[in-house]
Structures are given as C-alpha cells and as structure tokens.
Amino acid sequence: MIDQREYPIETVIHVLGGKWKPIILWHLMDSDKRFSDLEKLIPGVSSKMLAQHLRNLQQAGIIERTVYPTVPPKVEYSLSEYGKTLIPVAEVMCDWGEGHNERKRDEPAS
Incomplete structure (x- = not known):
C-alpha cells in the first residue's frame, strides 16, 4: 500500500518516527549489528520494542x-542500499543537534 500523505515530512515521521528508530539507524550506519549488539x-530499549522497530524498518525497506x-x-x-540514502x-540532523545543544549550553541561565 502506498503511503499518500499530504506532506513529505509526514512520510518521514511515519517511517522514521519514534524514540528508537533514528538511534537504531545511527548504529547501523557504522556496520552490521546483531540484535544483542543493538x-x-x-x-533503555526493551527487547520487544527493538524487535518491533527492526521489523518496521525492514518492512519499509530501510534495513535488511x-x-x-x-x-x-x-x-x-x-542498512539496505535504500537505507543508505538516509546517511x-x-x-x-546530527550536526544540527550538536549545534542546538551548543546553543542551549551557551544561553544564560534564567
């Protein structure tokens, strides 16, 4: 079934959203990993949640x-070849996050 969301960013959030999916992808960018490695x-990730997210990412064609x-x-x-397009x-996003964290550190305490 083709995802027909109005805005492309909604598709990104739908496929990659959640607390753990981006972190899973980040770790798979380096090298292949076993479940126990992840x-x-x-x-903090439960085995059940990790398995569910891995299944979702596999169904989306992002990981193998x-x-x-x-x-x-x-x-x-x-990462699949398609998943590697997310690198x-x-x-x-990581660069932006680092800049944001620095900005927050440099702000005067209120």
Missing part, C-alpha cells in the same frame, strides 16, 4: 535482516 548499544545457517542461528541487521540526512 540492545547493548541502546540502553540476514540469517546465517549456523547453530545457533546468527542474525545480523544492516546524509542523519549526518545533517
């Missing part, structure tokens, strides 16, 4: 899930 890198035929099975998550967006 749990360690993202303190690779299962290796080993015992026990090894599963890794990575420049994430970098710009």
Whole structure:
C-alpha cells in the first residue's frame, strides 16, 4: 500500500518516527549489528520494542535482516542500499543537534 500523505515530512515521521528508530539507524550506519549488539548499544530499549522497530524498518525497506545457517542461528541487521540514502540526512540532523545543544549550553541561565 502506498503511503499518500499530504506532506513529505509526514512520510518521514511515519517511517522514521519514534524514540528508537533514528538511534537504531545511527548504529547501523557504522556496520552490521546483531540484535544483542543493538540492545547493548541502546540502553533503555526493551527487547520487544527493538524487535518491533527492526521489523518496521525492514518492512519499509530501510534495513535488511540476514540469517546465517549456523547453530545457533546468527542474525545480523544492516542498512539496505535504500537505507543508505538516509546517511546524509542523519549526518545533517546530527550536526544540527550538536549545534542546538551548543546553543542551549551557551544561553544564560534564567
């Protein structure tokens, strides 16, 4: 089903919105990660929520899930080629966030 939102920013929020999805993507920009790696890198996320967000991102074509035929099975998550198109967006957002944090630090206390 095609998402027919009026404003493109609504689509971005729909696909990438939430507390954990941007952080998951940020960690996958470096390298492929296993579920347990992501749990360690993202303190505070529950296993259930992490699994749900990974499933949503996979359904959107942003990430890929690779299962290796080993015992026990090894599963890794990575950015898809399509997901990699978000890297420049994430970098710009991170730069903006750093500037915003500096601005807030430099403001006089009220």
